[in-house]
Amino acid sequence: MSETLEHVASAARTDAPPAIVLDKVNKWYGALHVLRDVSLNVALGERVVICGPSGSGKSTLIRCINRLETHQEGRILVNGIELSDDIKALDDIRREVGMVFQSFNLFPHLTILENCTLAPIWVRRMPKKEAEELAMEYLTRVRIPEQAKKYPGQLSGGQQQRVAIARALCMKPKIMLFDEPTSALDPEMIKEVLETIVSLAETGMTMICVTHEMGFARQVADRVVFMDRGEIVEMGTPTQVFETPQTDRLKLFLSQILRGH
Amino acid sequence: MSDITLNAATAAPEAAPRTPPASQIGLLAWVRANLFSGWLSTLVTLALAYLILRWVVGFVEWGIINAVWSVPNSQTQACRDMKGIGACWAVVTEKHRFILFGTYPYEEHWRPALCILLFIGLYIVSAMRRFWRSGLAFLWAGVLAVIGVLMWGGVLGLPYVPQERWGGLVITLILATFGLAFAFPLAILVALGRRSKLPAIKAICVLYVELIRGVPLISLLFMASVMFPLFLPEGMNIDKLLRAQIAIILFAGAYLAEVVRGGLQALPKGQYEAADALGLNYWQKTGFIILPQALRLVIPPLVNTFIGFFKDTSLVLIIGIFDLLTAGKTAIIEPAWQGFGIEVYITVGAIYFVFCFAMSKYSQGLEAELNRHRRR
Numbered sequence A: 001m002s003e004t005l006e007h008v009a010s011a012a013r014t015d016a017p018p019a020i021v022l023d024k025v026n027k028w029y030g031a032l033h034v035l036r037d038v039s040l041n042v043a044l045g046e047r048v049v050i051c052g053p054s055g056s057g058k059s060t061l062i063r064c065i066n067r068l069e070t071h072q073e074g075r076i077l078v079n080g081i082e083l084s085d086d087i088k089a090l091d092d093i094r095r096e097v098g099m100v101f102q103s104f105n106l107f108p109h110l111t112i113l114e115n116c117t118l119a120p121i122w123v124r125r126m127p128k129k130e131a132e133e134l135a136m137e138y139l140t141r142v143r144i145p146e147q148a149k150k151y152p153g154q155l156s157g158g159q160q161q162r163v164a165i166a167r168a169l170c171m172k173p174k175i176m177l178f179d180e181p182t183s184a185l186d187p188e189m190i191k192e193v194l195e196t197i198v199s200l201a202e203t204g205m206t207m208i209c210v211t212h213e214m215g216f217a218r219q220v221a222d223r224v225v226f227m228d229r230g231e232i233v234e235m236g237t238p239t240q241v242f243e244t245p246q247t248d249r250l251k252l253f254l255s256q257i258l259r260g261h
Numbered sequence B: 001m002s003d004i005t006l007n008a009a010t011a012a013p014e015a016a017p018r019t020p021p022a023s024q025i026g027l028l029a030w031v032r033a034n035l036f037s038g039w040l041s042t043l044v045t046l047a048l049a050y051l052i053l054r055w056v057v058g059f060v061e062w063g064i065i066n067a068v069w070s071v072p073n074s075q076t077q078a079c080r081d082m083k084g085i086g087a088c089w090a091v092v093t094e095k096h097r098f099i100l101f102g103t104y105p106y107e108e109h110w111r112p113a114l115c116i117l118l119f120i121g122l123y124i125v126s127a128m129r130r131f132w133r134s135g136l137a138f139l140w141a142g143v144l145a146v147i148g149v150l151m152w153g154g155v156l157g158l159p160y161v162p163q164e165r166w167g168g169l170v171i172t173l174i175l176a177t178f179g180l181a182f183a184f185p186l187a188i189l190v191a192l193g194r195r196s197k198l199p200a201i202k203a204i205c206v207l208y209v210e211l212i213r214g215v216p217l218i219s220l221l222f223m224a225s226v227m228f229p230l231f232l233p234e235g236m237n238i239d240k241l242l243r244a245q246i247a248i249i250l251f252a253g254a255y256l257a258e259v260v261r262g263g264l265q266a267l268p269k270g271q272y273e274a275a276d277a278l279g280l281n282y283w284q285k286t287g288f289i290i291l292p293q294a295l296r297l298v299i300p301p302l303v304n305t306f307i308g309f310f311k312d313t314s315l316v317l318i319i320g321i322f323d324l325l326t327a328g329k330t331a332i333i334e335p336a337w338q339g340f341g342i343e344v345y346i347t348v349g350a351i352y353f354v355f356c357f358a359m360s361k362y363s364q365g366l367e368a369e370l371n372r373h374r375r376r
């Protein structure tokens, strides 16, 4: 992505209650301390990009937000609801939080359309017809309505990831989480998926995106969070983080990323 | 220079697709490549062809040309004269009712016969994908109930026939159908239970599978027929067939559970996570995402186990239940018919084969169809 792209106008509303609150979150895998006192507030409509070296806990962090992983210490609030063992609260949160995975995770035995309508029909109790119309609307928005009757295995990686985005959007989530949505894709497909996410950002969706695509981060992010070894090391606007890194860890990371590109 | 070659290349008429040389296609080519590719393979081919031919000719002579198809009034002398030269299918002609229906009262044979047809109809309907909807479960419940009424009787003017008199093919079908119809759902629950986060459920499921798998079916059947009644209060008696049926269900359930678990294990974690992230609850996730994929993956071992159990129902002979094989065995106890076991066993074997082969063929088709989505 070229850096001349204009920054998408921010929709962040700092006056409204924050969409996501992480308060001194700690998590261990066995003895491995993967999240250390992570605190982060994400405002409604804000777009946050998380970057950091491999194994720094980025995936773990966003997976804690919809409780695919459980944290052991600290508090996580989503839309004002605290994550706990309460099943009801969890259902409420998962309904409002969409997630897109690195490996797409489409359901291979269902058609594209069925992938998109399953959750609205069964979780949102939407009539089938309405769910299908909604799905076609989102499939059109990610520009693959003609693939609706196919199976995921018949689509390219980029198309599959766009279906995954449409599938999450069909639940009409208030928050979207992306875990390295483009890192399993070839370069030309990366572009089509990022464009989809950018256009989603333009609608004012609250999102957290783990990615190393710096051009994308500059274009959409209100804030970039740099993580290393389970900690948030630096945080700021894309310009602050990418142009004037404060810590050696971030400088090292940026130099490696740039070399890699 | 390059322009010229380029033009020449594009101007050349498109080469018509040619068929491969005749020596590469057709039956003859296949035969040459696979059967007569060298002197050694030619030799082996000829030797085997001779043996096969000899055997087929011998079988046709014995089984068809010289065979005795019927004899009057159990006068087996005609059969005895041809012993070793021709088959005595007369024993099957004479005893087919017994092999199919056991000691069920002769004039009521239409009832088990109808049951066999009902079973077969049920299999055929269940095999068709367009009937795969919730109504099918009711159909099963209905048909199985009708079969129960037909077999027992005692209502609707049907004379009562105690279970001790049931026998033959219908017993085999009852044991196999009820067995698998109950064992399969049980197996799915146990397989899911083994992966449960709740320690108690998990422990129960592991214990069940390990205990049942650890003992032979025969001993389970013995326990069901001999030991189980000892623990029942005086006067209470559960039907022997039912006890055997329960033993078979429990046994098949443990094996099938492990097969199903294999399928669950093979699913990528991402499928569970995607379903969770969409907010599907446990049963929605299991019913729509996990099981449909897991079961497709294990169709071959599942059918393998099904076929195995269809035949294992013959073990009930050791507790004195007259299944197809036992009926066949008993048919030739009568002195007049002693010594004609081969013919009876071939017939019984053929009946088993038809059912098992149908299952096998059907599963291949099902596998291809259900895994269509994997093809590009």
Ligand SMILES: Nc1ncnc2c1ncn2[C@@H]1O[C@H](COP(=O)(O)OP(=O)(O)OP(=O)(O)O)[C@@H](O)[C@H]1O
Pocket (backbone or CB within 6 Å): A029, A032, A034, A052, A053, A054, A055, A056, A057, A058, A059, A060, A061
């Ligand atoms: N299920 C798990 N069990 C044990 N350790 C885990 C598990 N998942 C992740 N880890 C460890 O936790 C740490 C953080 O993992 P995480 O996946 O969050 O990193 P990441 O920042 O997303 O890395 P990447 O950029 O490679 O995706 C790593 O050291 C990883 O090995």
Ligand SMILES: [Mg+2]
Pocket (backbone or CB within 6 Å): A058, A059, A060, A179, A180
């Ligand atoms: Mg990761």
